[in-house]
Amino acid sequence: MDQKQSFSRTNPTDNHAASVPICVTIAGSDSSGGAGIQADLKAFSALGVYGASVIAAITVQNTRTVSAVHDVPPQIVAGQIEAVFSDLDVAAVKIGMVSVPETIEAIAHGLAHFSGPIVLDPVMVAKSGDRLLSETAISSLRKKLLPLATLLTPNRPEAACLLDTGTAGSDAEAEEQGRALLDLGAKAVLMKGGHAEGAICTDLLIRRDRPTLRIEAPRILTNNTHGTGCTLSSAIAAGLSRNLSLETALAQAHAYLQGAIRAADSLKVGQGHGPVHHFHALWKQAEREAI
Template sequence: MTRTQTARSFSVSAIPICATIAGSDSGGGAGIQADLKTFSALGVYGASVITAITAQNTKAVTAVHDIPADIVTAQIEAVFSDLAVDAVKIGMLSVPATIEAVAAGLAAFGKPVVLDPVMVAKSGDRLLSPEAVSTLRERLLPLATLLTPNLPEAACLLDCDVAQNEGEAIEQGKALLALGADAVLMKGGHADGGDCTDLLIHDGLPPFRLTAPRIATRNTHGTGCTLSSAIAAGLAKGLLLEEAFTVAHGYLQGAIIAADRLSVGSGNGPVHHFHQMWG
């Protein structure tokens, strides 16, 4: 056996694969970049379909370029024709044509899809055009294994006021279930109080709650992207939804707690995706 043959003698095992379909954050804290970091941190191979390019840092989004729908379709076909994708996370889809392309590309997927309806950046900049909201509601919600809106996003999807208490959040979650999602995670980060409660809502089952203390830090850029991609990673590994949510919730809390160990930018900095690995 030659030296080259010896070097190539290693065991091969399948690795869970997640695909993220989302926009690019040039500052690296959210979007495609946060998703791929999360997948890697949790032991999942990440592939990507880029739907938009943003000029963005920790302070603001200064420009958005939507990728043409045919290029989005071509990326989906390239990834799914070759990689054995186990789960999909969907993030920023800013225009109706992109949403239609993604819905068509995933129509026959048949595996877990986590839909994070990204509408507004942490800086307050709007990322989803108003005319795209109805398209997302009608075309993608019925494909979602899990929908993960924060409270303002849920209100936007339902065209109603933002939930002011847990009872209203549960009712809005049930209303989103009625639009076609298999389950809804109502994220409580925008609620008031010293604790943050997330509510996982299934049809016909009591809400599954996870609560954590609210952490005093401004470095929370990409929390929604990170949570949804962490859940997708768990589903790709074969975890049940509540278990995937529980693992992802703990991972995100650790990433927020460790966020101030990083010094990135002068605005809303990112969470620490590799807090379990970096010394």
Template sequence: MSRKVPIALTIAGSDSSGGAGIQADLKAFSALGAYGASVITALTAQNTLGVSAIHDVPDAFIAAQMDAVFSDLKVDAVKIGMLSRPGAIRAVAQGLARHGARPVVLDPVMVAASGARLLSDDSLSDLKAILFPAADLVTPNLPEAAALLDVPMAEDEAQMQAQGEALLALGARAVLMKGGHGTGADSVDLLVTPAGVTRLAAPRHATRNTHGTGCTLSSAIAAGLAGGLGLVPAVEQAKAYITGAIAAADALDVGQGHGPVHHFHALWRA
């Protein structure tokens, strides 16, 4: 007897080295039992050492991809990643509204793990004004949250909570403040909602292979939501998944720079 498989859609940029972006999203969806569909917003010439070129997909073609997916597939959750231009942001926002897409997880991708800038300055205001109100969850890391609010990076959990609440006020229904750039033995994330704050902590692993962590976490949350989990259980599952993927990252030995996390750490045989 067949059963409906959860369907998750990623709207993001392509990473030619396979560690982040669309490729990481589809791997995370698959690892967590969701069928992945994709809308590509940009092509990057990229590897573990950095981004050497970006080719933007025309706005009309972004819209066409969205219409093709939603006209045929019953999408259970959407993850949004790299949107480098105001036109792309508007095309995605209009597509979400046109198809009534929910729930939506927005990862405000600004800088790659290698340090390459992926979001133009004139896109910041549109991201906040247009997409935040469409998002059920926004997942900034500490540098991204600081850039969104034009304030110094949070240095403790009290500042993380305050910045999460400030981002919540911009219209998102929930904010996950990711603490991977912080210090201490544990990596602490704070899920900030109008109902309160949920603290999620996991051991911090010393590795340079962190390429695609943000993409992977947000996609893992979307996979959980697509599968019917509530927001808190979906974030908790995703936190455990990315922690395992980071812990196993060194086993992959991919590339010469910031290698990828191990998306299939629980599935591949040693």
């Protein structure tokens, strides 16, 4: 790529408007294909949304471990954002793993004039337990990206990390931490409950001056949950790109993820935490039509 190439940001005309909503994922690449950029693009496609991407980092990982992370130079991240937004009529953005302050700064600058919904999934730890976000990046993420977020989607350990406190041990503590994250600038917070114990997983949607919305689902017993957080946040962004209300986008995203987790064992990918089945509904339909 010619690094001297420049792009001018334009407003797409009616003649060039996309026939389907366009979502952009800004995140890290997962070489095993189950999480990160790859999971986001699969979820977008499965839900009938066109996906574009800005690769912020390249991870060396599989279903068992993350062995290396290479951060894409911030000027290349900025260039990708400019290239995409100067040409595509972007309806929504999902931000995933960004691990260094320079990258976060480039993203915040690149999205400064974007008025559509932004779903921020503060990916900090991989399913394998490997840490993905540097300590020095946490402060930058708080200051630069949280104020841009239409919806922040942390799990309980990530929320604790963002607030520099202990992990919530109850729904009441999780709600309290979610409201503290609102004070940092996010317009809404989805406190994910997958890390809590119990037969029921409870997510809490927390907004200012509105009662907390509880979203409950039975816990599915499987080892194949690689990329669940990435998939949920990108599925929500897909719904928002269709101008669905936040509540409706959340409900549809949760239903999609539940189906993807239930079908995950049928994939048999990898020897560790395998991926969810992003195309479960499409593959089932293809099987029925083949009979």
